[in-house]
Amino acid sequence: MDIVTAQEMYDWDRAAIEAAGIDGKMLMESAGRAVANDMLQHIKKQDKVIILIGAGNNGGDGFVIARTLLNKGYEVDTWQVVPDEKISGDAEAHKKIFLSSGYDVYPFTTIEDLLPHLKRADVVIDAMLGIGVKGRLREPYASIIQVVNDLHAFRMSVDLPTGVPAGEGESVFDAFRADYTTIIAAPKLSVFLQQSRPFYGEWNVVEIGLPVPLLEKPKRKLWGIDDVKETFPVRAADSHKGSHGKGLMIGGSAFMPGSIVMAARAALKSGLGLLSVATVREAIPAVSSFVQEATFLNVEEQEGWIAGQALEQASSYDGVLVGMGLGRRDGTEVLLQSLIDSVDGPLIVDADGLYLMKSLLPSLKNRKTPTILTPHPGEFAHLAGVSIEELLKSPFSYSRNFALEYGVHLILKGPSTIITSADGEQRVDVSGNAGLAKGGSGDVLSGILLGMVLQTESLMDAMSNSCVIHGCTADWLTQETHSETDLLASDVIEGLSRTFRTLSSSSRS
Ligand SMILES: NC(=O)C1=CN([C@@H]2O[C@H](COP(=O)(O)OP(=O)(O)OC[C@H]3O[C@@H](n4cnc5c(N)ncnc54)[C@H](OP(=O)(O)O)[C@@H]3O)[C@@H](O)[C@H]2O)[C@@H](O)CC1
Numbered sequence: 001m002d003i004v005t006a007q008e009m010y011d012w013d014r015a016a017i018e019a020a021g022i023d024g025k026m027l028m029e030s031a032g033r034a035v036a037n038d039m040l041q042h043i044k045k046q047d048k049v050i051i052l053i054g055a056g057n058n059g060g061d062g063f064v065i066a067r068t069l070l071n072k073g074y075e076v077d078t079w080q081v082v083p084d085e086k087i088s089g090d091a092e093a094h095k096k097i098f099l100s101s102g103y104d105v106y107p108f109t110t111i112e113d114l115l116p117h118l119k120r121a122d123v124v125i126d127a128m129l130g131i132g133v134k135g136r137l138r139e140p141y142a143s144i145i146q147v148v149n150d151l152h153a154f155r156m157s158v159d160l161p162t163g164v165p166a167g168e169g170e171s172v173f174d175a176f177r178a179d180y181t182t183i184i185a186a187p188k189l190s191v192f193l194q195q196s197r198p199f200y201g202e203w204n205v206v207e208i209g210l211p212v213p214l215l216e217k218p219k220r221k222l223w224g225i226d227d228v229k230e231t232f233p234v235r236a237a238d239s240h241k242g243s244h245g246k247g248l249m250i251g252g253s254a255f256m257p258g259s260i261v262m263a264a265r266a267a268l269k270s271g272l273g274l275l276s277v278a279t280v281r282e283a284i285p286a287v288s289s290f291v292q293e294a295t296f297l298n299v300e301e302q303e304g305w306i307a308g309q310a311l312e313q314a315s316s317y318d319g320v321l322v323g324m325g326l327g328r329r330d331g332t333e334v335l336l337q338s339l340i341d342s343v344d345g346p347l348i349v350d351a352d353g354l355y356l357m358k359s360l361l362p363s364l365k366n367r368k369t370p371t372i373l374t375p376h377p378g379e380f381a382h383l384a385g386v387s388i389e390e391l392l393k394s395p396f397s398y399s400r401n402f403a404l405e406y407g408v409h410l411i412l413k414g415p416s417t418i419i420t421s422a423d424g425e426q427r428v429d430v431s432g433n434a435g436l437a438k439g440g441s442g443d444v445l446s447g448i449l450l451g452m453v454l455q456t457e458s459l460m461d462a463m464s465n466s467c468v469i470h471g472c473t474a475d476w477l478t479q480e481t482h483s484e485t486d487l488l489a490s491d492v493i494e495g496l497s498r499t500f501r502t503l504s505s506s507s508r509s
């Protein structure tokens with residue numbers, strides 16, 4: 001599913017009207033009806049519903065929604081929160097249809113007048129403003145929102161919660177706090193931003209008849225388990241261990257053997273053919289007792305940590321993952337630089353490796369094979385040289401600019417993980433839950449990633465699928481056997497069996 005900016009949405013709308021010849025009023029009719037039918041799943045017949053209508057086309061949708069609900073016998077009061085002269089175009093046409101159908105509109109006068117009605121409502125539908133909002137909310141929207149957000153009523157928004165910008169870059173705004181939002185045609189960027197995501201509540205996207213081929217492809221997509229099913233590689237019956245990748249993992253220390261254990265087990269569970277682990281001699285007994293299937297490379301060490309050194313053997317592997325448990329000691333950059341220069345296949349850099357990567361970024365541009373960086377926002381802010389706050393205001397832009405500048409593939413981890421390819425294409429994964437906000441989760445994801453990257457033809461599919469496989473496994477576990485409190489990264493590794501069983505059976509059917 002494509003993710004759009006406000007401008008991309010307006011262009012799509014215009015193309016539908018001008019190129020396809022769909023009448024604007026007809027689009028608004030189908031948008032309003034689709035939203036109403038979606039919202040009905042959350043409205044009971046005995047509920048008192050208030051719908052608040054604003055000045056633009058979002059308000060126009062509101063008139064169609066109100067008419068649809070009234071026609072179906074629901075109890076709905078329709079309040080227009082702006083003067084009549086503000087309602088124009090298609091919205092005005094739908095207001096006329098609404099009135100001519102025999103229904104009434106209440107005019108907003110003061111907040112004191114509206115408040116008693118709001119207090120009696122079980123459901124408040126916000127059709128005030130959508131993608132046309134600019135800057136901080138003016139009156140009467142600001143006061144209405146302040147009052148409505150304190151009510152016990154169930155709050156639903158049409159397309160966007162009023163006040164929430166559709167795009168990136170703004171972190172300070174007042175907005176309607178929806179429990180549920182029915183999004184029209186395509187999710188907007190702000191669905192996936194830390195500052196705006198909570199205002200949406202739960203959300204769903206409805207199709208309204210905009211012709212899909214007329215959307216200028218934004219190269220930005222939501223990626224989910226159904227996409228994974230379509231792109232998951234089938235394991236050929238006549239394959240052998242060499243067909244599924246020969247991977248090398250570098251990291252771990254005498255003090256942190258656990259992170260490489262988790263990454264290694266996750267990679268093997270993800271179908272990797274052969275795995276070698278390069279770690280300090282002291283850690284090998286601990287790691288090997290958990291990872292019997294791997295072979296080991298002994299590397300030079302200093303006081304229990306991997307020392308700065310060139311690792312020539314790295315060039316004989318199909319792909320290399322480096323970083324977890326590596327430590328951040330001065331001098332370890334030498335190891336990373338040697339990998340940047342010599343690894344022939346994909347090089348995945350995670351955790352401490354990312355920290356050490358900062359001074360080496362310019363040399364990544366010279367790599368002939370892919371480099372994948374998997375930072376969380378703190379690590380990415382460090383690499384990009386911005387504050388975390390600034391980064392989280394515009395993570396799509398920062399990721400894209402960074403990927404293009406250094407020629408790297410980027411996985412920016414978070415509740416909405418943004419995956420960016422070196423040519424700027426982006427995908428978003430929203431699977432996973434708060435049970436993953438624990439040490440070890442990143443190591444498991446990296447391990448899955450090494451496994452998938454070496455077995456999937458498209459790198460973008462491998463990256464996006466890894467994130468969804470990781471997140472969905474956590475979701476299934478917390479739905480069926482675990483809680484977000486007790487879920488451990490190692491539980492997710494065990495849970496991969498169920499996920500891969502589902503995927504491999506679906507890919508053959
Ligand atoms: N494919 C599509 O595009 C389709 C779109 N559809 C629907 O249309 C919606 C977009 O409609 P839209 O463009 O009329 O914008 P919308 O948000 O309703 O309001 C604009 C009004 O807001 C006002 N205003 C702005 N900022 C403000 C502020 N800070 N504080 C106060 N007021 C402010 C501004 O006033 P002005 O600044 O001009 O005085 C103007 O009057 C979209 O979200 C979807 O629901 C569907 O019907 C069909 C297909």
Ligand SMILES: [K+]
Pocket residue numbers: 058126127128129130157158159160161162
């Ligand atoms: K709205």
